Each structure stands twice: as C-alpha cells, then as structure tokens.
Amino acid sequence: MTRTIYALAFGLYFGVIQTAYFFGLEILLTAAYTSFITATLAWISGVIAGLFLPDGRGDGGRMTNLTVAKPLIARPLMAWPLVAWHIAGLLAYYGAMVLLSSFPYDFSLLPAYWILIMISGAQAGHFFRINQPYFPTAAQLFLMENNGFIIGWISGFGGFVALGVKSLLITPAALGLTLIPMILLHARYATGQVAEPEETDSTYAS
C-alpha cells in the first residue's frame, strides 16, 4: 500500500459517507434545503474542528507549534487514535441513520444530526492534518484525496441508484471496515516499522 492509495481510499470513503448523509436526510427528514445546508455546514464545521484536534502522535496529542514537517514525522504515529476516530465517525453515521429511521420527519432532532455529521466530518479534517507530513507537497495529499472523493461521490450516487436505501446501510460500513487494516498499516509505515513499497522519495519515517 502506498500513501497515494491511502489518501485515495479515504477520499472515496469521505465521498461515500457524505452522499449517504445527504440521501438519508433527504429521504427521512426533508428534501428542503434545510437538510442540504445542515449536512454541508455540519460537515464543514466538523472538518474545521478536525483540523485543530490533537494529532494522535505519541506525544500525548498536544497541539504543536511546529512549522516544518520533519519534526512531526520524528514522533511516532499511533494507530489507535486514528482507528478510534474512524470508528467514531462511522458510529456517528449509523447513529444518524438509526435516529432518522426511528423518528422520521422530526425536525427537533436537527441539532443531533448536526453533531453526528460534525463528528464524521472531524475525521476528514483530522485526516488532512495528520497526513500532511507524509506527502512531499500538500497538493499531492489534496489531489489524491479529491480524486478519491470524486470516485466516492459517484459510487455513493451509483450505489443509491442501484440498491436504494440498502446502499446507505451497507456501503459506509463495508468501506469503513476495509479501511481499518489500511490505517494500521499506514501507522506502521509512518513510524518506520515497515518499509513502504514503491515510493522511494517518501517522507514516511525518514
């Protein structure tokens, strides 16, 4: 696995989970713009929060004031906070789906949906923050994640068209669980426990 595939896979996951939130809200809350704007703003505010969250490295997760990437890499990347964030984002999604199907068309739950979407979005922000040092340039990280996002967006849409609401239940979990081994492997590459294949110019564990 290379870091590009890792970023691509996470972009795909974020695209799928975002479309799943949109469709879930559209079907079981309202197709009015309230759903769209809630999902959009909650996701973005989550990403912003995730950008400033503790970075999950082996320093107890304190905020750093480093301005260059190198020292960040010197600290080990711990797998469990990444997995924990990932599972939290996934659980938040399924929490929202359970609420939506248990209490359809209930606007009083809008703040709850906001918080749950924000938790999922926070993982995306955290993803960018934590992975930036492992890419030679920020552009490469954003490029790969965005390419994955486009594929995920198309897949999420296509899955919904082909399978209907079943896709909202199956796809995020299937994809989310597949990513857990990738996170574990990524953390091992990042801390230099395993040599990364292919990308010899990698900043992984340099």
Added chain:
Amino acid sequence: MSAMKPVNHHTAILFLAGICLMLLQFFMIREISAILRGTEVVILLVTISYFTGYSVGYALSGSFSLAGLRLLALVFWMLHITLPFSLRYFSAMLHERSPGWSFAFIIFFAMFLLSSFYSLLLPWFIDREGGGTSLARLYGAELAGAMAGAVGAMTLGAYPMAQPLLYQVSLAGVLLLLWPKKRMGVAVALGLAVYCLAFQSLERGSLVAHYVKGIHFQQAEPLLSVNSPYQKVDFLRSGLTGKTYIFLDGNMNFGSTSLEHFNTFLSRLPAGLIRPENALVIGAGSLQSLRNVAPHTGHVDVVEIDGAVVEGSRRFLADINRLDTISNWSLTIQDAKYYLGSTDKRYDLIVVDVPAPLSIQLGLLHSVEFYTLAKSRLTPKGVLSVSLSGSFGKTATTPKTVAAAALAVFEEAFLVAPDIPGRSFALAGRSLPFGREDIERASVELGHKNTIIYDKAEAELMVGDTEPISLDHLSYPVKRSFSLFIKRHITGETP
C-alpha cells in the same frame, strides 16, 4: 493593505477563495445545469466536472511562481467577471450549430475554468509556508469562507443580482490581495462598477439568447430569473403568444395549452366529483390547480418546496391562478414528504401536481413509499389524483412506472387518458366514491368526449411487470434522464 502580515494575507485570500468556491457550487452549477436543461444526469455530470476542477488546480499547484499565480488570477478575474452572461451567449451560439459542441464546451469550462484556480491556492500557500500548522489555519480559513458562502448563497438566492455580485466582490478581493497594486485596485473597481451597471441588460440579453437559440423559444421575454435553493427559476413571456411560461432548470414546467387543459382535468375533475371538505395540492407551480380545486372545496392546503415558484406565479400568473378570488387556502413551503409525514390532517382529495420523475428527488414523489404516506393521510373515501407524466399506453415507460406505484399501493384506481396529447392521470383510493360513468360524465362536462378510462384490473394488465419507483429501486429517474440527455445533447433530437 501592504501593512498586512503575509500570513494574514494568505488566510484572507483562502477565506475569500472559500466563499467563491461555495458560491460557484451553488449558483454557477445551477446556471450551467439550466443551460444544459438540468436533469439528474446533467447535474451529476456538471457537479463531477466542478469537483474535477479541484483536482486540476491541485495538480497544477506546484507549477506556478508568485508572478505566474498573479497572472493566472488576473486572467481568471477577466474571464469570470463576464459570468454568467458570457457562458449563456457562447453556449447558445454553439448550440445553434451543434448541441454536442455546446455540451462539450460547458463540461470543459466546468472542469478547467471554474473551480481550478481557487483549489490551486490552498496547497500553493501551504507549501509556500512550509507545511506544519499552516495547513490547519489555511484550510480552516478556506472552509470558514465556504460556510460563509453557503449561508450567502442560501439567503441571497431570491435577489437576482446578489449571488453573482457577492462572488465578483470576493474574487476581486482575492486578486487584490494577491496583487496589491494601486492600478489593479482601480481596474478591479472599474470592472465591478461596469458589472453592476450592465448587469440588468446583460442578464436579460443572455437569457434571451439562451432561450431563443438554445431552447428554440421564440421571442422570449424574461420576467423573472432567480436561483432558488433548489433550481433556477425563470418566468418568461412569449412575444408570439403573450403567454407566460415557467422554466425550472431550463425545462418547461408550465405554459403549453395542453398542460393547462390537463391541469384542469387533474384537479377540477376529482374536486368536482367528490366536493372535498379538505384538499391538499402538492406542487404549486402556476397555482392553477389551486384555482381548479378551491371553488369545490372547504379548505385547500398547498405544499410547495420552492417559494420562488410561488412568488413568481403570484406576480406573473395572476390571470391564470386568480388568487384575488380565492380565500379558502393556505400555503406551506416545505418538502411534501416532510409535510405528509408530520401532519395530523386527513384529506378527502390529494392532487399531486409535480414534474415528471427526471431526478431522484422527483422520483421519490412518485414512489411506492410516497403514495403509501399519502394514503395514510387520506380519509376512508379519500382520493389521490396524480399525473402519470405522459400518455398512458403499453409502450410509454414513465406513465407505466408511475402507475405501477399507485396500483401497488391503492385498492381501487382508475387511469384516465383524456384526448390531450401526452397526458394521463390516475385517480386512486381505498374505496373510490365514484365510478367509471361519473368520470366519463365529468370529462364530457370539461369538453372532452374521447377520454379513455382504465379500471384497476385493465391498468394492471397494461402495466405488466413494470417495476415501480421505490426506496429500493431508484434507477428509473436516472435512466430516463440519461435517455433525455442523449437526445438533447448527443443526437440533437427534440424530445
């Protein structure tokens, strides 16, 4: 400006770029979709192109020096200050020669010339600042700008000039922060002034060009054009007939004579037959259905998701809806699913007057689950009247698909095909308070002697194994919009 610290400069640029990106996502994607006559497939392709533009920007990010970036910003500003007018003029001109070329140009534009400049900025500044914590600050600034842009897009859509102007001001800010020269400031200020002064005439002229050359709507006279949170809403008057038309995302929603006649059938016929105490009209459109139902009804509730359509109909279709003569009605701006799911009211008549299922959102309003929800809000003798979006017959797939959903949900139904080209509708309920003869008599009273009526058994034979739209089967709207897309943009047929 020059006293500003570079880091604050960068943050401010990214904030403004975030506003621009979100505004583009809202109003330019809508403009482009309307130019291509938005259906699910068109909106999908345009949105994918827009997000591909992000990747183009990221990929090119490392190729620019500061001087190159400034030049690019200037070129983008010079191009974007002509939006959305230039796009309408140019695509209309291309459409006249070949619809395929017009489509290809627009997708190219969306992919390379819409979002790519803004997405280029974020990694450019992060890498310029050496990475580290700058990503959180700069990306956070861009996202904060995106949030501001989203709120702006949602709140300003009803004012025709507001969204484009906010976009132009934000883009001008990006250019000036990147290239803080006095002469640039003067040029940008002049550009904005010209944009404001010329807006009305360019807006009008480019809309006329789009409708006359792109949609072949002769002597179009724009009355209202707004970007609602859902779609581009255009009200036009024809210089030929003097009639007013509604276009939603470039697709005609109201205006043809046959549609007016059909609306009368869809709403007045059942209302006249059952004289409901409470009636619900889903989808306001021209508000003609309200006019048809209200005289026969105690009270009419109208539910419409898009307030801009209602506002336009109040202003420009007063001769059609005659709202000044109707007092027994109330309006709710909301999604019909939400309304039906949250109301305790029961209705003797529900009229579903919504466009054909060319998008998933509209498909959901023609689904088994939606009709089940509507049925739960009908009184025991209540009636659902729904357009089948075409002429019911063995070969017409859309009417068969819509009918299949209604037949799956309701115990009794009649499918009615009046002698109006391309129109038919279903009357369905648990126990209908009228029979075939009553419908025939009512049709004759409405001036149509050759109405074909199918009872449920006959209709089921015609529908056969056609699969209805349901939450587990949503592909129909996409398939239908894909075939429409091929006809409009590839083969050039007029569907």
